[in-house]
Amino acid sequence: MKKTNPTSSGAFARSPCPVACVLDIIGDKWTLLVVRDLFAGKRTYGEFQASFEKIPTNILAERLKRLIEYEIIVKSPYQQRPVRYEYVLTTKGKELGPILKAMAQWGEKHIPGSKAISKW
Amino acid sequence: MKKTNPTSSGAFARSPCPVACVLDIIGDKWTLLVVRDLFAGKRTYGEFQASFEKIPTNILAERLKRLIEYEIIVKSPYQQRPVRYEYVLTTKGKELGPILKAMAQWGEKHIPGSKAISKW
DNA sequence: CCGGATCCGGTCTGATACTG
DNA sequence: CAGTATCAGACCGGATCCGG
Numbered sequence: 001m002k003k004t005n006p007t008s009s010g011a012f013a014r015s016p017c018p019v020a021c022v023l024d025i026i027g028d029k030w031t032l033l034v035v036r037d038l039f040a041g042k043r044t045y046g047e048f049q050a051s052f053e054k055i056p057t058n059i060l061a062e063r064l065k066r067l068i069e070y071e072i073i074v075k076s077p078y079q080q081r082p083v084r085y086e087y088v089l090t091t092k093g094k095e096l097g098p099i100l101k102a103m104a105q106w107g108e109k110h111i112p113g114s115k116a117i118s119k120w
Numbered sequence: 121m122k123k124t125n126p127t128s129s130g131a132f133a134r135s136p137c138p139v140a141c142v143l144d145i146i147g148d149k150w151t152l153l154v155v156r157d158l159f160a161g162k163r164t165y166g167e168f169q170a171s172f173e174k175i176p177t178n179i180l181a182e183r184l185k186r187l188i189e190y191e192i193i194v195k196s197p198y199q200q201r202p203v204r205y206e207y208v209l210t211t212k213g214k215e216l217g218p219i220l221k222a223m224a225q226w227g228e229k230h231i232p233g234s235k236a237i238s239k240w
Numbered sequence: 241c242c243g244g245a246t247c248c249g250g251t252c253t254g255a256t257a258c259t260g
Numbered sequence: 261c262a263g264t265a266t267c268a269g270a271c272c273g274g275a276t277c278c279g280g
Contacts, residue, residue: 011149015172018227019156019220027149029131029272036139045243052135056273061244082242082280092230098222100139106219107138110212149253165262176254181263205262 025070026096030055031063032103035089035096038073043086072096145190146216150175151183152223155209155216158193163206192216 012020026032033055037048048060055063064087067073072093078086089096132140146152153175157168168180175183184207187193192213198206209216 012173017156017172018224018231020153020173021231022223022227023149023152027147027152029143029147032143032147033140036137046241049243052137053132053140054273056275057244058246058274059272064244085243095226095229099219099226102218102222103142104138106215107142109215111138111141113136169262176256177263178265179252179254202261 025066025072026099030059031067032096032100034060034063034067035072035093036100038087038089038093039097039100043088044084045087048087067093145186145192146219150179151187152216152220154180154183154187155192155213156220158207158209158213159217159220163208164204165207168207187213 010024012024015021015024026035033051033053034048037051042048042051045060045064048064049055049057064073064075067087068075070092071090073087073089075085075087077083130144132144135141135144146155153171153173154168157171162168162171165180165184168184169175169177184193184195187207188195190212191210193207193209195205195207197203
C-alpha cells in the first residue's frame with residue numbers, strides 16, 4: 001500500500017515554488033478549516049465535526065491522517081476506558097498561524113459579515 | 121442557467137468565519153497559483169498555462185472567470201488585430217499578497233528544496 | 241455514545257481534441 | 261493564442277455501518 005493519494009495530494013511535490021508545495025498540503029477546502037479549529041482550541045474529532053461548516057466524517061478522518069503525516073498535528077490518547085484521542089498542533093503546525101491570520105484579515109476586510117475569532 | 125457551481129464555490133458563503141469564506145474563494149489547488157503568477161508579473165492566458173504546474177486549460181479559464189467575479193483581477197484588451205487580453209490584479213487582489221507571502225515563508229522553512237520568487 | 245470506516249451516487253477534475 | 265467541448269475517472273459528501 002502506497003498512496004491512496006487523497007485529494008490528489010503530491011501533484012506539486014516537485015514544484016520549485018514553495019507556494020505550490022504548500023498548496024499541495026493545505027490547498028483544499030477543508031484542511032485549513034481543521035487547522036483553524038485547532039487554533040481555536042478544539043481538539044477532538046467530535047469538536048471538529050461540530051463546526052459550523054459541517055465537514056463530512058470521511059473527509060475529516062482523511063485530513064487528520066494527512067496532517068499527521070505532514071507532522072502538522074499529533075494524535076494522542078488523553079483518556080482510557082473509553083479511550084479518547086486528542087489532536088494537537090506541532091510547532092510546525094503552529095507556524096501556519098500567519099497564513100490563517102492573513103486569510104482572516106483579508107476576509108474581514110473584503111467579505112462583509114465575517115468576523116474573526118482573533119486567536120491566531 | 122444559474123449554477124455550473126465550479127469548485128463547489130459558495131458552500132461556506134454564509135459561514136461567520138472569515139477564514140472559511142476566504143477558502144470558499146481561493147481554497148483550491150489552482151486559484152492561488154494563478155494569483156502567484158500574477159504577482160510574478162505574468163499577465164496573459166498563455167503565460168499562466170506555461171507555468172511549471174501545468175494547469176489544465178479549462179480549469180484556468182474557469183478560475184480566471186471566478187477571480188474576475190470576485191473582483192480580484194480585471195481583464196482588458198491590450199492590443200487589437202489580433203485582440204489580446206491581459207489580466208491584472210485589482211487592489212483587492214494585491215491584498216492577497218500577505219497570504220502568499222505567509223505561505224511562501226512556511227514552505228521555504230518546512231519544505232526542503234523550495235525557493236521563493238520573493239516578489240510579494 | 242464516540243471515533244472512524246465503508247458504500248455509493250453525483251459532481252468536479254484534468255487530459256485531449258477542437259474552434260475562432 | 262485564447263479559449264470551449266467532451267468524457268472517463270477521481271473525488272466529494274451524505275448516509276450508514278461498526279468496534280470499543
